[in-house]
Each structure stands twice: as C-alpha cells, then as structure tokens.
Amino acid sequence: MEIWGHSANDVGERHTLADHLRGTEKRARRYGARFHAGELAGYLGRVHDVGKGSCAWQNGLLRAEASGGRVGIPHKHAGSHLAFKAGLGPLANVVFGHHGGLQCRPELKTALREARTDHKASVDEAIDRVSQVVPEILEGPGLPSWVQDAFTSAPLVTDVLVRMVFSTVVDADRLDTAEHMDAIARPDHPVAAGDLVERYEQARLARLEGRAPSPVDADRAWVYEQAVAAAEGPQGIYRMPAPTGSAKTYAAGAFGLHHARRHGLGRVIVAVPFTTITEQNAKEYRDLLEAPGQEPVVLEHHSGIDLDSDGGPGNRWAKLASENWDAPFVVTTTVRLFESLFSHKPEAMRRLHRLAGSVLVLDEVQSLPDRLLVPILSMLRTLTEHFGVTVLLASATQPAFFDLSPFQDVPASDVIEDPAPLYRRLARVTYSWWTDPAPTREELAEHAAASPSVLVVCNTTSQAQELHEGISRHRHADGPVLHLSTRMVARHRQDVLAQITELNNAGAPAAVVSTQLVEAGVDLDFPEVFRAFAPAESLQQAAGRCNRSGRLEQGRVVVFDLIGDDGKASSGGEFIYGAALEATREHFGPGKAWPDSPDVMDAYYKDRFKYTNVENDGQKIQDARRDADFPEADRLFTMIKEVSIPVVAVPTRYAEDAERVREMLGLLRQGVPPGGLLRELRPFTATLPRGLAERKAAGLLAPVVGDLYEWLGDYDDERGIVIADTKEYVF
Incomplete structure (x- = not known):
C-alpha cells in the first residue's frame, strides 16, 4: 500500500510521503549547507513528517480528502523521537515545532517522553512503515564539532542554530508541498546578488549624468x-x-x-x-x-x-x-x-x-x-x-x-x-539655541512664519498642531503652510510630502510643520530648520533636511524649548526620550558642542547607554534564549513599545473614495477575510496611541475588526485627526 504525504492536487495526483520527505530533505540540505549544517538540516527534513506514516494518519488523510476537512491527527512525535534518538538534542524541536512553532524546553521534553509512552504504538508503527520506503530515516547524520561545542558551552549560538535549521526545514517543507499542490516547479531565484554589480554601476552613472550638479557631488562620490x-x-x-x-x-x-x-x-x-x-x-x-x-x-x-x-x-x-x-x-x-x-x-x-x-x-x-x-x-x-x-x-x-x-x-x-574631515566638509549648517530664555509658542510661530522657506520639527503631535496653527496666523510670506504627522491618513501624508518635494525642487517657498517622521531618510531641503530639543541624533537628522544640497554657504538650524502653560521651559519630549534627552543636554547646547561632532557624539552615546541601563535591559530575553524558551523570547521581544491603533478616516479632499471605504468597512464587519481589504484601506488609515484613544476619543471610534476602528470625529483638512487638550506623542 502506498504511503501518502498530501492529498490530491488540482490535477488529481496525490503526493507520496517518500517523495515529500526526500524533496524536503534535498532543499533543506542545500539551504543548511550555507552555514555548514547541510546534513543536519537535510536529516531533519527527511524525518519531519515520518509520523504521517501511521495507519491512523493515512486513514485520516483519505477522510479529509473526501470531506474537504483536516486530518486532525498529530504527526510530529515520530520525527521528533528519531531526531532525539540520533543525538541531535535540542534540534528535535525543529521537527516538533514545524507546524505550531518552536516550543520551550519543558514542552519538548514532555513530547519526547510521550513519544516513548502515550504515543509509542503509533510512533513505532509510523517509523516501521516509513523506513521500508525511506530507509535513510534510521541513519542520523552525527554532529559537526562546532555544533557539539555550541550544545555544551554556547547556548546563544545554539539558539540561533535551532532557529536557522528550523527555517530551512519549514521553507523546504512549504516549497515542496506548494510544488505538489500547484503542480508547478518552484525553483530558487536564479540571480545572485553579486551578479547585479554591473547593472547597478551602469544605472548609477546614467542617473548621475542626468542630474543637475550639486556642490556636495565630490564628497558623495x-x-x-x-x-x-x-x-x-x-x-x-x-x-x-x-x-x-x-x-x-x-x-x-x-x-x-x-x-x-x-x-x-x-x-x-x-x-x-x-x-x-x-x-x-x-x-x-x-x-x-x-x-x-x-x-x-x-x-x-x-x-x-x-x-x-x-x-x-x-x-x-x-x-x-x-x-x-x-x-x-x-x-x-x-x-x-x-x-x-x-x-x-x-x-x-x-x-x-x-x-x-x-x-x-x-x-x-x-x-x-x-x-x-x-x-x-x-x-x-x-x-x-x-x-x-x-x-x-x-x-x-x-x-x-x-x-x-x-x-x-x-x-x-x-x-x-x-570620517571627521568628511563631517567638517559636509557641515552645511550652523546651530543656534533658543532655549534660555525659551520662547513662547506664539513667539516661535511668529519667528518661523517670517522665514520664506522653513521646516519646523516637533516632539509631539499637539505641539505640531499648535505651531502649524500659529504659523498659519502669522504667515505673510508667499507659499503654503503645510503639516505632517501620523494623525493624517497615509494618502494625505504622501500627497503633502509630494507637494513639499515639488516646491523644494522648484525653489518655491513653503513653511512645513512636522513631527519626527520627516527626519530619517526623507529627501527634503530647507534653508532654515527649527527643531524642538531632542536627543542628539534627532537634532542631526533634522539638520540633514537643512541645506541638504549644499547650495547655500550655510543653512540655519534653531534648536528650541518652549515656555509651557506652567511658565517652565520644556521641549515637550521629556517623557518620550527620558535619559537620552538628559545625556544630550550634558553634551550639546549653548556653549557646548554641535550635534555634528563625531567625537562628542561618541561620548554622548556612552553616557546615554549608562543612564538608560542598556546592559540590563534585554537580559530577560537573553535568559529565555539560553533556556531554549522560544515562545518567551518571542513574547518579550517587541520592537514597537507604544501600542497604537489604526483608525480609518476619509478627508474631504478624497470624498470620491468615501463610498468605497464605507463598503470595505461594512464587509469587514460582516466577517469577510481582512487581508486584501485591510491593504486597500491603508491609504485612509492614521494611527492613535491606544491610551489616548481610550481616554480622550473613545466615543469617536467605532470598532471594525480586531484593532481597526472607524473615526467618527472631525478630520481637519490640513492637520488630520485633532484631539484637543492632549500632550501624547505619536510620529
């Protein structure tokens, strides 16, 4: 009797388990060879689905094929048992977790014990049946010396090894399965990165020839x-x-x-x-x-x-x-x-x-x-x-x-x-500090409004909205007053960025008030930039939007604090940046260094890391990795700490899309699968911090699906979602 690995595909062909195991093995071995673990990866690919060889699983596959349902019978114990018996230790987790995910050490130990007790009959049956058609499942590969060393003395290396081998087997398994189901070969991409060098170089030269020259071209080259x-x-x-x-x-x-x-x-x-x-x-x-x-x-x-x-x-x-x-x-x-x-x-x-x-x-x-x-x-x-x-x-x-x-x-x-001479040559701005005494919001707005072309970068959305409003009142120069923040839906932001770029390229005046979203990698160029006091790297990033092309002798960056309602000077970023702001004030400011000094920047980072206790942060993640607790390391590792919620709104400028947006929201509320709908809604999505939404705007948010909400409040055509009397930060 043939042993099957997958049900019939669209052309009516079933996938034999022998073909699937060997196909997965072949790919996994090739992928693992890149880090000298080809035999390990290949063997684990060879045994990953051995549990499917039991009669119970085979009968379940036939029932599922007839009904369109799932097999519903676990099949991971047999391969996990073989991997552990072959001396692969923690790598048995690769087989055990290839569907549900890598598990913690106690969970794996329990599964291996169950393979010898509760599941022994089905495990033995599966191994016996599959070994008759794929006898290689009984031949373990042994461990390379570097893997043995990692197992005994380098738990963090073991952690990455398990992750990498797991990746090879999961990918090989999915690709081999897809080839069967689609009845189409899925070869790896035929081009390697090194093959692209000449193409890259020729295209770059062609682009440079078509560009207007800039005073910084020689340094860029x-x-x-x-x-x-x-x-x-x-x-x-x-x-x-x-x-x-x-x-x-x-x-x-x-x-x-x-x-x-x-x-x-x-x-x-x-x-x-x-x-x-x-x-x-x-x-x-x-x-x-x-x-x-x-x-x-x-x-x-x-x-x-x-x-x-x-x-x-x-x-x-x-x-x-x-x-x-x-x-x-x-x-x-x-x-x-x-x-x-x-x-x-x-x-x-x-x-x-x-x-x-x-x-x-x-x-x-x-x-x-x-x-x-x-x-x-x-x-x-x-x-x-x-x-x-x-x-x-x-x-x-x-x-x-x-x-x-x-x-x-x-x-x-x-x-x-x-790099110091390069930094000196490309020092295209001068810094000044408007911090002692600090201006009021009105004073700063009036001063910025007088500049023909200026960028103001703020620490909070409320600060940006207030200054945008103030500059708009005082603006007498030509050119629009524009605003950028993630309170604006994505399409609105993109259109404003495109408008700013067009004005920059034409040398036309404009005043722009933004949160930090313009700082890293956004190609804007203003003769004057105002930046709320922030960590040194943010100050330098903001300065990168000033005199970017080097066509002025010097641009001007003004770093400011503001007098608050309590009469005290503040940047608005103290609760956001904490010790990083403290370290910045120690090294940069009036009578101190400018942020484009690499040596002082190095000293700043050393103090900042000391103040923020970097060496102790993350140790719980490291401990989980040493303990082979993969779910716990995953739970603890969160790049984005501030929890935001996506909010759908349609600005009046896009009124022609309102009906389609309402239709999509209705489909989501009816339970239509969200994938494509959520992506289509992205242009009309802004973000709000969850805490802010719950405290200040709960009555203006209508649930849609999951964490997605519909905004029922007003949307300012220039500043997006405006929630009054808030100091919360979002960029």
Whole structure:
C-alpha cells in the first residue's frame, strides 16, 4: 500500500510521503549547507513528517480528502523521537515545532517522553512503515564539532542554530508541498546578488549624468568610492559613518553588491526603521536594478506593501518571494527583520535561512531601541561569526555599540577610516539655541512664519498642531503652510510630502510643520530648520533636511524649548526620550558642542547607554534564549513599545473614495477575510496611541475588526485627526 504525504492536487495526483520527505530533505540540505549544517538540516527534513506514516494518519488523510476537512491527527512525535534518538538534542524541536512553532524546553521534553509512552504504538508503527520506503530515516547524520561545542558551552549560538535549521526545514517543507499542490516547479531565484554589480554601476552613472550638479557631488562620490573599496575586505561587521546628505543609500547598496560578489554571497538585505524610508529606498534600488522585461530582483517587504492586489507577474513574484525572501536584493523594515529573528512561529521564521551567506545592511541604526540592543547585538554577532553574514551599520550618528558587552571584543571594519574631515566638509549648517530664555509658542510661530522657506520639527503631535496653527496666523510670506504627522491618513501624508518635494525642487517657498517622521531618510531641503530639543541624533537628522544640497554657504538650524502653560521651559519630549534627552543636554547646547561632532557624539552615546541601563535591559530575553524558551523570547521581544491603533478616516479632499471605504468597512464587519481589504484601506488609515484613544476619543471610534476602528470625529483638512487638550506623542 502506498504511503501518502498530501492529498490530491488540482490535477488529481496525490503526493507520496517518500517523495515529500526526500524533496524536503534535498532543499533543506542545500539551504543548511550555507552555514555548514547541510546534513543536519537535510536529516531533519527527511524525518519531519515520518509520523504521517501511521495507519491512523493515512486513514485520516483519505477522510479529509473526501470531506474537504483536516486530518486532525498529530504527526510530529515520530520525527521528533528519531531526531532525539540520533543525538541531535535540542534540534528535535525543529521537527516538533514545524507546524505550531518552536516550543520551550519543558514542552519538548514532555513530547519526547510521550513519544516513548502515550504515543509509542503509533510512533513505532509510523517509523516501521516509513523506513521500508525511506530507509535513510534510521541513519542520523552525527554532529559537526562546532555544533557539539555550541550544545555544551554556547547556548546563544545554539539558539540561533535551532532557529536557522528550523527555517530551512519549514521553507523546504512549504516549497515542496506548494510544488505538489500547484503542480508547478518552484525553483530558487536564479540571480545572485553579486551578479547585479554591473547593472547597478551602469544605472548609477546614467542617473548621475542626468542630474543637475550639486556642490556636495565630490564628497558623495568619495563616500561611494570608499564603500566600494571597503567591500573587498573580509566578512564581518562594518561601520559606515557618513553625514546626512552624503548619499548613504547608494553607497550602502554598492557595498552590499560588491561585497556579495567578492565573497560569493547570495543576497543583500537592507533594513530601515520606517515604512516611508523602506518605500523610498526600495524605489531607488528598483530603479537602479530593474528594467521592463527583466526578471524582478528587488523585493520590497513590509506592512505597507500590497501583495494581494492583481499587479501582474511582478506582483505575483513578490507575493511568493515575500514568504521566504527568495530574492537577490531585499528591502524591509528593522521591525520585520528582528521580530522574525526572535519569533518562534513558522511563517515569520521561514525566511531566516536566507540571511545565511548574505550582506545585511542596517540603515539608520541609531533608531534601534536601547532596551533591545543587547539581544539585537548578540544576534548580529552570532550571525557574523557562525552563519556567514556580513553586517553593515550605516548611520550619520554611529552609536557606541562596541562599548556594549555583546560587541566589546568584536573586530569592526570602518568603511571610512577617518570620517571627521568628511563631517567638517559636509557641515552645511550652523546651530543656534533658543532655549534660555525659551520662547513662547506664539513667539516661535511668529519667528518661523517670517522665514520664506522653513521646516519646523516637533516632539509631539499637539505641539505640531499648535505651531502649524500659529504659523498659519502669522504667515505673510508667499507659499503654503503645510503639516505632517501620523494623525493624517497615509494618502494625505504622501500627497503633502509630494507637494513639499515639488516646491523644494522648484525653489518655491513653503513653511512645513512636522513631527519626527520627516527626519530619517526623507529627501527634503530647507534653508532654515527649527527643531524642538531632542536627543542628539534627532537634532542631526533634522539638520540633514537643512541645506541638504549644499547650495547655500550655510543653512540655519534653531534648536528650541518652549515656555509651557506652567511658565517652565520644556521641549515637550521629556517623557518620550527620558535619559537620552538628559545625556544630550550634558553634551550639546549653548556653549557646548554641535550635534555634528563625531567625537562628542561618541561620548554622548556612552553616557546615554549608562543612564538608560542598556546592559540590563534585554537580559530577560537573553535568559529565555539560553533556556531554549522560544515562545518567551518571542513574547518579550517587541520592537514597537507604544501600542497604537489604526483608525480609518476619509478627508474631504478624497470624498470620491468615501463610498468605497464605507463598503470595505461594512464587509469587514460582516466577517469577510481582512487581508486584501485591510491593504486597500491603508491609504485612509492614521494611527492613535491606544491610551489616548481610550481616554480622550473613545466615543469617536467605532470598532471594525480586531484593532481597526472607524473615526467618527472631525478630520481637519490640513492637520488630520485633532484631539484637543492632549500632550501624547505619536510620529
């Protein structure tokens, strides 16, 4: 009697279990070979579904095939037992969790005990039956010496090894199953990152030829050359400190591709902190690396990308590639990257093995949360030392990561050996401090309104809304007064950003009041910038929007506090930034350094990390990883601490879309699956902090589905959702 692994596909063919086990084994071995664990991964792929060989499971499959239901019979104990019996220890979790997720050590021990007691009859039966058609399931691979060492003395390395091998088996299993169900081969992407170097270089040169020259072009070219030269170095951890406006996006991509070619690496993965920058960078890289008619090579993967829409072959490719990052160039968010690395769920972890033998570019690394730095840096170190990953840390304000315990004895290579002269050459602004005495809101608004073209960056949405209102009252210069914050729905923000860019490019005047969302990676250029006092890296990022093209002799950045209703001076960011703001005031301000001083910035970070107790933060996550408690590490690792809720609103400027939005909300309330509908609603979605919504706006929010709400209150056509009398922060 044939032993089946999956029910009949659309052409009426069943999948034999022998074919499925060997197909999964073949792929998993190939993926695991990238980090010298090919035999381990292959064996676990070979045994992962052995439990399906029991008569009970086979009969259940036939019933499910006839009824369209599920088999409903566990099948993970047999393969887990074989893996443990083969001496693979914690790697038995790979088989046990390949559907439900990696489990904690006590849960795995219980399952292995049950395989020898409660489930012994079905386990023995499955192993006996499957071994007759796949005798290799009885042949364990043994452990490489580096794995044995990790098991005995390096629990954090063991943690990453289990995650990586788990990823290979889950991906191989899903791909082999998909090939059967779709009756279509699913080969890996044929292009490697190193194959794209010439395409990238030629497209960059063509773009430069079509651009108007800028006074900073020579320095941008020098940064690019340094990145290409550094890419010839050995694998490891690299730092790329370069001022804002020095074309880090191009240089980082060049480093990744040239380094991949030098070392035969499969892909470049670029992770950035915010979705808006992800979209911008993905477009830049796609314009350089893709042309009509060519096979797609740039995967953009984040919560804002619509992979469900009918976008033709390119979109279908992206939907499939997003499942496992099977693309030579991936652009994603740091949230998606690190929450996948610390997850315990198969769908999130499926892509992790693609990191092995890759270049990982972490852009704007100053945005990584202090409280998670220890587990993040520990993870990066293990990836570079054991899994063939090169990490590039890119930032204008390089944090003092190498003073923290995970990186203290790690050698680092610098893309730019002595960046101080570059920072001096690209110092395009002067700083002044309006903090003692501090202005009132009215004084600041009147002063900013007098500037023909100015950007004001605030710490809170209420501060931004008040200043926008004040500047609008006092504005006598030509040009509009515009506002940006996440209280505005996404489409509104994007349209305003496009309007600002158009005004910038035309040299036309405008006053813009924004929260921090304009600071990292948004390509704006103003002669004058006002910035509410904030951590030093935020001050420098805001300065990066001032005289960005270097066409002025000097731009002007004014750092301000404001006199509050209580008569005291405040930046509005004290409860947001805490000790980081304290460390900034110690090192930067009137009579002290400017934020574009790399040496002082280094001292600032050292104090900041001390004040915020970075070394102790994240230790519970590290303890969970040492204890092989994968669900607990997943629960504790949360990149976004502030819980926000998505709120759907339709501004009057988009009134023609109101009926469709109401229709989609109605479908969601009726229980229609949300995937595609939620993505279609994204352009009309803003965010509110949950606590603020519950305290101040509960009566104006109508539940839709899950955490999604409909906004029933007023929507200001310039400032978005306005909730009076609040000081809460959202950007």
